[in-house]
Amino acid sequence: MSGILKVWVVSPDTHSERRIDPHITVEQLKGKLEPITGIPAANQSITILASELDPRVLASLTDDSKKLGYYGLADWQVLKVVDTNPSSSLTGQLTDVTQVDKFELSPEEYAQRRDTVLAYKQRNKVGRFAENEPLAEPEMAPESVNIPVGSRCEIESLEPGLSKRGTVRFVGATKFSKGVWVGVEYDEPLGKNDGAVQGERYFTCAPNYGVFVKPEKVTVGEYPVEELEIEMEDEEM
Known part of the structure; x- marks a missing residue:
């Protein structure tokens, strides 16, 4: 078995590992x-590919009298076999769908079947069969939010x-969620971030002093700084 090579043989219908003697001719192969x-x-047209992961064509076995060693065949290369006349071979006949009678249904017959995609969509109210849902309320535009930065x-x-009291540091759209958010720097370390969320910075403050809330939770006014000792709320981000 000395000198026997391990190669992959692939064709339109097969894929297998084979042991090949490089001293045989292309005709014998x-x-x-x-x-x-x-x-x-x-009908065989054979090419050598570098590997299964590298489809580069290294050689075409065009001379039936040459030995495989002449073409430099090596371990774990790929012998790709193509059928030059598939209509005359068994594999070609099996894969040639033009020779198979088509099974067709009229639109009425298709609609009556219960094992079709149409029936599935009807049962599960998918696509055009979905129930009409109320339109979502439009998102608030940043310019419509009357919350000045710095207030x-x-x-x-x-x-x-x-x-909880603080200073408005940001008003606008964010990448972490839809709609308008208000970034606030708390007077006390009651927040959840330092003005950045998911790697995106919107303003800068000390760690745990920053928070983002929806505009309706913010009341602007003359609020002096006072010390607070309360826990963080789950609705804040």
């Missing part, structure tokens, strides 16, 4: 490949009677 690929030897504000809290 075609004879061995005929029962493997189903392609008659006379003092209070942020609504879920706990009755408690509010």
Whole structure:
């Protein structure tokens, strides 16, 4: 078995690992490949590819009298076999769909079947069968939000009677969520960030002093700085 090569043999209908003697001729190789690929030897066109991951054509086996070693065949290269006359071979007949009668249904017959894509869409109300849903309310535009950057504000809290004070540092659209968001620098470390969310910076403040809230939770006014000791709210980002 000395000198035997391990190569891949691929054809339109087969893919297998084979052991090939590089001392055989191209003609002998075609004879061995005929029962493997189903392609008659006379119809075979064989090329050598660098590997399964590298489809570069290294050589075409055009001379039936030459030995495989002449073409430099090496381990784990690919012998790609193409059928030059598929209509005359068994594999060609199996893959030639032009020779198969088509099964056709009229639109009425198709609509009555229960194992079709149409029936699936009807059952699950998909596509044109979907129920009409109410239109979503339009997103608020940044210019319609009357919250000046730099103004003092209070942020609504879920706990009755408690509010958080700070300074507005950002108003506008963000990448982390749709709509308009207000970036606030708290007076105390009650926030969740330093003005950046998911790697995008919108303003700068000390860590845990920054927060982003929806405009309706912000009240602008003359709010002096006061010390607060409350926990962070889950609706803030």
